[in-house]
Amino acid sequence: xxxxxxxxxxxxxxxxxxxxxxxxxxxDIRNDLAWYQQKPGKAPKRLIYGISNLxxxxxxxxxxxxxxxxxxxxxxxxxxxxxxxxxCLQHNSYPLTFGGGTKVEI
Amino acid sequence: xxxxxxxxxxxxxxxxxxxxxxxxxxxxxxGGRDRWTxxxxxxxxxxxxxxxxxxSGGTDYNPSLESRVTISxxxxxxxxxxxxxxVTGADTAVYYCASRGxxxxxxxxxxGQGTLVTVSS
Numbered sequence: 767x768x769x770x771x772x773x774x775x776x777x778x779x780x781x782x783x784x785x786x787x788x789x790x791x792x793x794d795i796r797n798d799l800a801w802y803q804q805k806p807g808k809a810p811k812r813l814i815y816g817i818s819n820l821x822x823x824x825x826x827x828x829x830x831x832x833x834x835x836x837x838x839x840x841x842x843x844x845x846x847x848x849x850x851x852x853x854c855l856q857h858n859s860y861p862l863t864f865g866g867g868t869k870v871e872i
Numbered sequence: 873x874x875x876x877x878x879x880x881x882x883x884x885x886x887x888x889x890x891x892x893x894x895x896x897x898x899x900x901x902x903g904g905r906d907r908w909t910x911x912x913x914x915x916x917x918x919x920x921x922x923x924x925x926x927x928s929g930g931t932d933y934n935p936s937l938e939s940r941v942t943i944s945x946x947x948x949x950x951x952x953x954x955x956x957x958x959v960t961g962a963d964t965a966v967y968y969c970a971s972r973g974x975x976x977x978x979x980x981x982x983x984g985q986g987t988l989v990t991v992s993s
Contacts (some may be wrong), residue, residue, distance in 0.1 A: 767935075790885050800979035809986050810919065815977035831891055853919060857972070861934040862921040 893967030
């Protein structure tokens with residue numbers, strides 16, 4: 767299985783801060799990487815697909831980058847509604863695997 | 873994007889079978905190359921991919937669950953189902969159905985709301 771290691775597991779930041787979350791894959795997953803936002807009691811919502819493609823309707827303050835085994839989700843200016851847990855997903859090989867999550871507190 | 877809705881009992885007894893159904897609207901599970909998928913999330917833990925069924929009826933399962941899992945489809949009702957047998961407390965989780973396809977970059981772009989299943993006697 768491809769292991770997805772996310773860091774940090776939690777962070778606290780202020781409104782307007784730039785926030786960066788990292789996901790490392792245990793092997794090359796090419797561009798088969800997506801980012802999700804999950805709010806309490808809700809299903810995950812896709813933010814980014816194919817490493818850096820912004821999902822329609824998602825604010826432009828969210829962006830993704832990286833390649834191979836290391837990937838980053840950046841929130842350029844944190845907003846109160848960004849309180850959530852963020853997960854990465856690799857869909858390069860089976861079984862598909864998710865990162866352990868990053869809980870963002872404001 | 874399609875709409876997905878999970879249904880099924882919220883309680884399962886240890887050693888018995890957990891059964892859930894996902895009803896799909898806005899798209900056909902028997903057409904295209906989409907993957908119709910079950911994912912679960914124990915409280916406070918990461919998401920776990922359980923397995924998928926394709927329009928062809930082919931299936932793929934997580935090796936960690938493969939001996940206990942069956943995913944099937946009822947194309948006449950546009951539904952797909954999950955059966956997980958010999959359940960224990962470790963199978964207590966929120967279960968989601970989701971879909972992914974080539975038109976959406978092959979990651980999950982549509983999710984059901986999720987349904988909590990508790991395994992307890």
